[in-house]
Amino acid sequence: MVSLQRIVAAASSAAIRLGAFAFLRWIPGHHFVPLVISSLVVYLTSVASLLRGTTPGRQINKAQAPSSNSRELSYKTQSVDSVLKTLFGGLPHAGSRFLTGTTIVINIVLSLLTIDFLARDFVLHPTENVSFSRIGYVSSTTANLVFREPDTAHLPVTVSYQDLTANTGDWHEQGIVYQLDNSTDFTVTVAINDLKPSTQYRYSLSNNKSGTFITSPKPESPEASRLSFVTSSCLKPNFPYNILSHPLRVPGIEQMTDVLAKLPELLRPAFMLFLGDFIYIDVPYRLGSSLSHYRSEYRRIYSSPSWNYGTEGNRAIDLPWLHTLDDHEIENDWSQGNKTSPYPEAADPFVHYHVSGNPPIPETPFAHPDNVTYFSFTNGPASFFMLDTRTYRTEPAQQNSTILGHAQLQSLLAYISTPEQPGIHWKIISSSVPFTKNWHVGTTDTWGGFLDERRTVFEAMWRAERDLGVRIVLLSGDRHEFGATRFPDPALDLPSSALQPNTPGLGLHEFSVGPLSMFYLPIRTYRQTDDDDVTVKYAPQGNSKFGLIDIVDDVEDAEPGAEAPVPVRSSVLTYSLYVDGEPVWKYRLSVPLNQKLRFNAAVGDSVSDTAKASMLPPGRVLDDRISEVGWTVALGDAVGRLPDLAKWVLDRYQERLRGSLN
Numbered sequence: 001m002v003s004l005q006r007i008v009a010a011a012s013s014a015a016i017r018l019g020a021f022a023f024l025r026w027i028p029g030h031h032f033v034p035l036v037i038s039s040l041v042v043y044l045t046s047v048a049s050l051l052r053g054t055t056p057g058r059q060i061n062k063a064q065a066p067s068s069n070s071r072e073l074s075y076k077t078q079s080v081d082s083v084l085k086t087l088f089g090g091l092p093h094a095g096s097r098f099l100t101g102t103t104i105v106i107n108i109v110l111s112l113l114t115i116d117f118l119a120r121d122f123v124l125h126p127t128e129n130v131s132f133s134r135i136g137y138v139s140s141t142t143a144n145l146v147f148r149e150p151d152t153a154h155l156p157v158t159v160s161y162q163d164l165t166a167n168t169g170d171w172h173e174q175g176i177v178y179q180l181d182n183s184t185d186f187t188v189t190v191a192i193n194d195l196k197p198s199t200q201y202r203y204s205l206s207n208n209k210s211g212t213f214i215t216s217p218k219p220e221s222p223e224a225s226r227l228s229f230v231t232s233s234c235l236k237p238n239f240p241y242n243i244l245s246h247p248l249r250v251p252g253i254e255q256m257t258d259v260l261a262k263l264p265e266l267l268r269p270a271f272m273l274f275l276g277d278f279i280y281i282d283v284p285y286r287l288g289s290s291l292s293h294y295r296s297e298y299r300r301i302y303s304s305p306s307w308n309y310g311t312e313g314n315r316a317i318d319l320p321w322l323h324t325l326d327d328h329e330i331e332n333d334w335s336q337g338n339k340t341s342p343y344p345e346a347a348d349p350f351v352h353y354h355v356s357g358n359p360p361i362p363e364t365p366f367a368h369p370d371n372v373t374y375f376s377f378t379n380g381p382a383s384f385f386m387l388d389t390r391t392y393r394t395e396p397a398q399q400n401s402t403i404l405g406h407a408q409l410q411s412l413l414a415y416i417s418t419p420e421q422p423g424i425h426w427k428i429i430s431s432s433v434p435f436t437k438n439w440h441v442g443t444t445d446t447w448g449g450f451l452d453e454r455r456t457v458f459e460a461m462w463r464a465e466r467d468l469g470v471r472i473v474l475l476s477g478d479r480h481e482f483g484a485t486r487f488p489d490p491a492l493d494l495p496s497s498a499l500q501p502n503t504p505g506l507g508l509h510e511f512s513v514g515p516l517s518m519f520y521l522p523i524r525t526y527r528q529t530d531d532d533d534v535t536v537k538y539a540p541q542g543n544s545k546f547g548l549i550d551i552v553d554d555v556e557d558a559e560p561g562a563e564a565p566v567p568v569r570s571s572v573l574t575y576s577l578y579v580d581g582e583p584v585w586k587y588r589l590s591v592p593l594n595q596k597l598r599f600n601a602a603v604g605d606s607v608s609d610t611a612k613a614s615m616l617p618p619g620r621v622l623d624d625r626i627s628e629v630g631w632t633v634a635l636g637d638a639v640g641r642l643p644d645l646a647k648w649v650l651d652r653y654q655e656r657l658r659g660s661l662n
Helices: 004-026 032-052 068-089 097-124 251-261 291-302 343-353 406-417 451-467 609-613 631-640 642-661
Strands: 132-138 143-148 157-163 171-177 187-192 200-205 210-214 227-232 272-274 321-323 375-379 382-386 426-431 471-476 482-487 508-512 534-539 545-557 567-579 582-592 620-624
Touching: 004 032, 004 068, 004 097, 032 097, 068 097, 132 200, 132 210, 132 321, 143 200, 157 187, 171 187, 227 251, 251 545, 291 343, 382 406, 406 426, 406 451, 451 471, 451 508, 471 582, 482 567, 508 582, 534 567, 534 582, 545 582, 631 642
Parallel strands: 227 272, 272 321, 382 426, 426 471, 471 508
Antiparallel strands: 132 143, 143 187, 157 171, 157 200, 200 210, 227 545, 375 382, 482 508, 482 534, 545 567, 567 582, 582 620
16 A cells, blocks of 8 residues: 555656746746745755655465466566656665665755746846946937946946947037936936938947947938838746856747848848837836835846857847837736826836836827827838836726727827828837737736727727728737738628638738737637638747738739739838747738729628728738647647636536526
8 A cells, every 4th residue: 555655755746847947947936936935945854754664574375385487576566666756756775775866966956946047137136336338219310328337436437329320430428427327227328319311330438438320321322112010919037947047048039049140131130129028027027016026127127148158240239129018017918007006116127227218209199208108200201109007007897998098099099090101101000919819818808808909909900901001010028929811801701701810811910929929828719700800810829929020012902812913013011920049931912002092802792892992902811830730739728728628617607507597
């Protein structure tokens, strides 16, 4: 009969190994650390008890004694079985101290690795003295330079810049920063002015920080017909965990740097649109909610050696980063507004490190400028509106719930309905959380919890696409997965054949991508359930995902499926998805530059001629290397449906209970 001590030892050993594996390689959840450490204590206690005890031998009658061959076979079987139980089950080996010691050491090492991932960066890499510089928003004539310098010996800091295309070597002094203090965590933003469009510059600080940037093109210039940029969200240093890596290394940043360095010059991105969860204050463990805790997390990320990985001009720190706010920069699934603690503590470093370097606020913010954390800008053929879907939201799925707040909603609606300047054919709206309700876990934390407000926004977007001659594209992050979704205009009254899942086609398009460097869940929780949100593509796999968006004037076939396609001069947007450093999916949208050629007959006769005349061409897939078959896909899909099954069972039970009570 198996003793209680052996059951406890095996169970606690399994908890250590499974918990450590999940924590270090799968998902760094805060539950795993106490599970692993407490299981180690239980394991060592139970193993010590087993090693102190003795098991009396069983007496065997000679008449019952097995033959020598049977004894030898039984011994070998028991020996192999015992070795496996020891190495894989964590149980002591009766005849080998080495095997017993080995399995104990395995569990101790896994526990130490768990502690190492949790604490090494805090213990060995304090961030109080971190000094860095980065470029934020860049226009055709200005650039926002953000830097931190806590060492008073380096003050004052002189900011200079140099035109790298002039070949004169002349430096121009932008200004001198005489004082930095703790009120801004020793950060400051300097606007470099009087720059030339489409020009590469180098900046230099007297504290030995330097970098390069390129200004955006002059509006309506030939260069303004093209734009490339990247987008992603969510990053965590040293995950998946690697004991040989620097604890602040961000693998996804380095993978992206390698990809971008190999792109042709015309595809080099102008900026990174980073859509939230730049820090994870509560993952794997919240150490506090004070101002100092939040500030230290930003300093920790900016201490990563990955920012300076690669050659100058190709480094991630040389790429302008524009930021939106999401929940893990405050608290998981935050919806308590901007007055409740810890929002004020969380907002302070976000403002100093990110808002100060971001684009300007909209021309019509409908709120005092000092209280606005949403932004708007133009670059080349596109205008942008960067939403803040955390600061102003209320509890989701309630009557009159809002994800934007009144002022931001009005500002967004004004932006959507305003005609763009000549040469601008795209309105790109970014949100930290997905617009689609096709994700069936955590839906209320997305726009799925604010469907009335979403409908108001969508109606304005559909109207703008019909009337203004622009195309609207939605970008989002948050989910640690990739999902492309389209939202067809109900006014088109499309047939069911144009609304099938996993198809390109007509409608507003959303591309939601993440993480740049963090965990992913193989459980497939995204699927289409109605005709409102039509699935285009879903890809959950990959610890590092980002989208490269390229917009260029080109010739597109107005009706690619027709017998005689008509070539049309168009502004063409190509979305390329990269997973773990490899391009796996490409999708194309276009806007005919001659508005009279927007007609599209691909949807059939059920659509009226008036509706057809206002339609933009459907999207189309250019490349797809994402596998949709295999046992992992089937298993992930089955597990992903369990919450829906549980809800269905609970609803049926409640219905029967109400029926019996009535």
